[in-house]
Amino acid sequence: MEDPAYGVCTCRGKKRRGLLESLIFGLIGADTHSLEAETTSALPGLLQGVDPRLKLVSLLALIVAAVSTQRLTVLAALFLLAVGLAVVSQIRLARLVRQVWIGVFLFSGVIVLPALVLVPGETIAHLPLFGWPITLQGLRSASFVIGRAETAATLSLLLVLTTPWPHVLKALRSLGMPAAVVAILGMTHRYIFVLMQSALQMAEARQSRLMAPLDGPARRRLMLTMIGMLLSRTLTLGTEVHAAMIARGYRGEVRLLDEFRTRPSDWAFLLATLAVAATILGGRL
Amino acid sequence: MSGSAFDFRDVVYAYRSQRALDGVSFSIGLGERVALLGANGSGKSTLLRMMDALVFAVGGTALALGGPLTEAAFAEEATNFAFRQRVGLVFQNPDVQLFNPTVLDELAFGPLQLGWDTARVRRAIDAMLDRFGITHLRDRSPHRLSGGEKKRVAIASVLITEPDVLLLDEPTAALDPESRADLVAFLSHGLREGQTVITAIHDLDIIDHISDRSIVLDRGKVAADAPTLDVLHDIDLLRRTHLVFEHRHSHGIAAAALHGHLHAAPDGGATT
Numbered sequence: 259m260e261d262p263a264y265g266v267c268t269c270r271g272k273k274r275r276g277l278l279e280s281l282i283f284g285l286i287g288a289d290t291h292s293l294e295a296e297t298t299s300a301l302p303g304l305l306q307g308v309d310p311r312l313k314l315v316s317l318l319a320l321i322v323a324a325v326s327t328q329r330l331t332v333l334a335a336l337f338l339l340a341v342g343l344a345v346v347s348q349i350r351l352a353r354l355v356r357q358v359w360i361g362v363f364l365f366s367g368v369i370v371l372p373a374l375v376l377v378p379g380e381t382i383a384h385l386p387l388f389g390w391p392i393t394l395q396g397l398r399s400a401s402f403v404i405g406r407a408e409t410a411a412t413l414s415l416l417l418v419l420t421t422p423w424p425h426v427l428k429a430l431r432s433l434g435m436p437a438a439v440v441a442i443l444g445m446t447h448r449y450i451f452v453l454m455q456s457a458l459q460m461a462e463a464r465q466s467r468l469m470a471p472l473d474g475p476a477r478r479r480l481m482l483t484m485i486g487m488l489l490s491r492t493l494t495l496g497t498e499v500h501a502a503m504i505a506r507g508y509r510g511e512v513r514l515l516d517e518f519r520t521r522p523s524d525w526a527f528l529l530a531t532l533a534v535a536a537t538i539l540g541g542r543l
Numbered sequence: 544m545s546g547s548a549f550d551f552r553d554v555v556y557a558y559r560s561q562r563a564l565d566g567v568s569f570s571i572g573l574g575e576r577v578a579l580l581g582a583n584g585s586g587k588s589t590l591l592r593m594m595d596a597l598v599f600a601v602g603g604t605a606l607a608l609g610g611p612l613t614e615a616a617f618a619e620e621a622t623n624f625a626f627r628q629r630v631g632l633v634f635q636n637p638d639v640q641l642f643n644p645t646v647l648d649e650l651a652f653g654p655l656q657l658g659w660d661t662a663r664v665r666r667a668i669d670a671m672l673d674r675f676g677i678t679h680l681r682d683r684s685p686h687r688l689s690g691g692e693k694k695r696v697a698i699a700s701v702l703i704t705e706p707d708v709l710l711l712d713e714p715t716a717a718l719d720p721e722s723r724a725d726l727v728a729f730l731s732h733g734l735r736e737g738q739t740v741i742t743a744i745h746d747l748d749i750i751d752h753i754s755d756r757s758i759v760l761d762r763g764k765v766a767a768d769a770p771t772l773d774v775l776h777d778i779d780l781l782r783r784t785h786l787v788f789e790h791r792h793s794h795g796i797a798a799a800a801l802h803g804h805l806h807a808a809p810d811g812g813a814t815t
Contacts, residue, residue, distance in 0.1 A: 296684070422682065424644035444644040451686035452638050498639040501597050505634075506701070507627040507656030509620070515651040515664060 285458045289451070298419045303347030305420035309524040310429040313421060316531035317413045323535040324409040330398065332538055333405040339534070340412040347420050358411045366407040370400040423447050431514060441512040449495065456491055460484055546573045548608060548708050548739045549594055555602030556589055563589040565763035566603065571741065573707065578750040578771060579743040581760035582785035587743035588635065590760065591710050594741065595632040596623075608708070628657055631706035635713040637693035641685035646677065646696050649685065653704045667703050674733075675699045691722025698729075708739040715746050727752050747786060751775060759784050 299306060305313060324336045344354055375385060379395030417426065424444060431440040464480065472480065549571045556564040563586045571577055581587045592598045593605060596617050605612035608629060610622065617623050631653075634640040643649040650671055654664045672678040675695050685693060694714065701709065714730070715723045730753040734740060742753055750757060750771055757774040759767040761784040767774060774780065781787040 293687075296687070422645075424648065424682075424684070427644065444648070445642055448642060448644050448685065451684075455686075495639065498634070498636070499642045501592070502634055502639050502642060503652075505595050505597060505627070505632045506653040507624070507704075508652075509623070509656065513655035515648065515655060515661060517647065 285454050285461070289454060292451070295419055296422065298347075298349060299422045301348040301420075303349070303420060304527075305343060305347040305416060307523070308527050309518055309520045310421050310425040311432045311518060312520060312524045312528040314417065314426070314429045314433065316528050317417050319532050319535035321410045321413050323538040324413070325406050327538050328542065330401055330405065333402065333409060336534075336538075337405060337409045337412070340409055340416065343416055344412070347416065349416065349419055353419075354412060354415065358415050359408060362407050362411045363404060366404045367400075370403045373399045373403075425518075428514065428516065428518070432516065432518070437512045437514055440514065445499070449499075452495070453488060453492060457484065457488055460487060546609070547571070547606070548573045548575070549741075550606040551603065552605075553603035554593070554600045554605050556586075556593060556598060556600055562763050564593070564600075567760075567763070567765055568603075569758055569765060569768055571739065573739050574737045575756060576740045576754045577742070578754035578757040579741060579760060580745060580747075580750065580757050580774065580784070580786060581743075582745060584762075585760040585784070586763040587745075587760055588712055591632065591712050591741070591743045594708075595630055595710055596626060597632075624657070628704065629706055630708040630710065631701035631704060632710040633698050633701050633712060633714060635716055637685070637690070637697045640697040640700065641693060643685070645682050645684060646672075646680045646688075647682060649696055649700045650703050653700060657704060671699045671703045689722075690717055691719065691725065694718060694722065694726060698726075702734075705735070706738075708741070709734070711740070711742040711744075713744055713746075714742060715744070715749060723749075745786060747775065747781070759786070761785075 308316070320336060320339070324333060327333050327336070341351070341354075344351065374392045374396040375390040377393055377396035377399050379393035381391040382394050382397065383392045384390065385392060421429070424447075427440045427444050427447075431437060461484070464484075547570055549569070551570070552568050554564055554567040555562065565586075567586070567590065579587045579590060589598065593600060593612065594607065596607065596612055599605075599612065599614045599617075607626065610616060610626075617626070641649050643652055647668060650668045651664050654667055659667070672681055675698070677692065677695055677699065680688065680692060680696065685696065688696065698711075698714070711730075714726055718726060727749045730740070730742070740753070742750075744750060744753075754771045757767070757769065757771045758765060759774060759780065766784050767777070767780050769777075778787065
């Protein structure tokens with residue numbers, strides 16, 4: 259049975275979200291994630307205190323080392339290093355489990371599952387029900403893929419959670435990314451929230467006037483209308499923002515203020531991570 | 544300060560076939576504080592955009608700071624650059640104005656575009672953050688700011704380049720009473736002496752605090768150009784230009800009494 263007030267199916271004790279409800283919850287969720295990331299980037303942790311440019315280089319070096327290593331023990335050590343960095347940066351492990359580890363494990367696990375039985379080698383067990391042989395080499399290959407994905411994703415998330423997004427962009431700019439690309443990414447980040455707010459208000463306004471549940475075609479029509487409205491608002495906003503840029507002297511070339519200052523501890527962190535990466539890469543570990 | 548900031552003669556501007564400005568004429572001297580009054584759709588915002596060389600007249604003559612306000616003139620890089628150094632516009636919607644990822648970047652944008660060196664930009668940012676009491680917002684994203692904070696940052700981001708002429712489009716729109724009072728106090732006493740300030744507004748409660756002269760627009764035409772207090776006391780003009788309306792309820796007299804400047808209303812039944 260449908261709840262006419264919200265368009266929510268409460269049949270068989272299960273609550274299914276309607277299209278609009280899902281949209282509203284999705285937008286609120288995205289904004290909440292963003293707010294959480296901003297909060298963690300302001301915590302007094304180890305990574306939060308490192309210069310964003312050097313931090314970016316350091317974490318990239320560790321990611322390269324993780325995807326290049328030929329030893330599972332080294333990969334495990336890098337993963338533990340990432341976990342350690344999370345702990346000293348006040349990132350809760352539960353958050354890493356929820357946001358990275360489960361998702362990456364399931365995604366990469368599905369991809370590498372066939373390798374367990376398809377890679378030839380020494381049989382160590384048999385797949386239940388099917389009886390297919392699981393090989394040591396297959397298990398090793400699957401472990402490498404999952405381990406590399408987990409480590410790289412953890413290090414990437416650490417960068418995002420410990421660095422305000424504008425600083426990530428400026429760090430990229432310092433490393434040679436064109437100013438125009440950085441400006442576009444910055445404005446995208448800025449206006450995605452304005453448009454998200456706009457979409458949320460549209461969805462709520464429609465939801466508040468919904469007297470009865472909508473059928474499939476009506477829901478799709480509603481969604482298309484909202485997308486069209488949002489696109490129209492985006493174009494208007496884009497024109498206005500361009501006028502605001504012109505009004506403040508924009509002449510086609512973006513100039514950015516570099517506000518970073520490195521300290522000895524930043525360089526020490528960079529050297530330490532580069533040493534780890536160089537040891538792994540150079541020693542072919 | 545002598546000289547003319549703007550000199551408009553029979554200026555016409557049209558959106559397709561709709562005339563937004565229809566034979567507008569006035570002259571504003573440097574250092575004047577002027578309110579552009581008018582109901583929604585009267586042409587205030589269009590006029591402000593024209594004063595900031597974002598749109599150009601299709602008829603008549605418009606001069607700004609002694610130079611022609613035409614598309615051809617502003618195609619010249621030097622003209623555009625010199626003009627942007629001297630004239631700043633605060634947009635009505637702060638979300639339009641604040642397009643950078645942080646408050647710091649927002650303040651830095653104008654000076655950097657105008658070619659200031661980074662040391663000067665940093666000094667100006669620190670001074671502006673302090674002046675507006677927004678130092679704590681320095682690294683915040685604009686989308687996390689309140690309406691009042693956004694407005695303060697928007698004004699700071701324009702004033703940082705120290706323009707001779709400040710244009711404000713509905714600065715009090717959508718502000719809560721406290722933010723509005725703060726803004727009015729700033730516009731009354733916080734601006735540089737001799738700075739030309741032109742404010743498009745339909746909030747009659749505050750115009751006598753922020754302007755000495757008012758130009759009233761009605762459907763794209765100048766309906767009046769007079770000292771602000773004279774305009775405020777001309778109830779017929781305010782009614783004709785839809786800036787006040789007849790109160791339809793019995794508490795109309797009480798509401799009017801709350802607004803000191805409307806005490807002169809002949810029937811006491813007009814309010815803003």
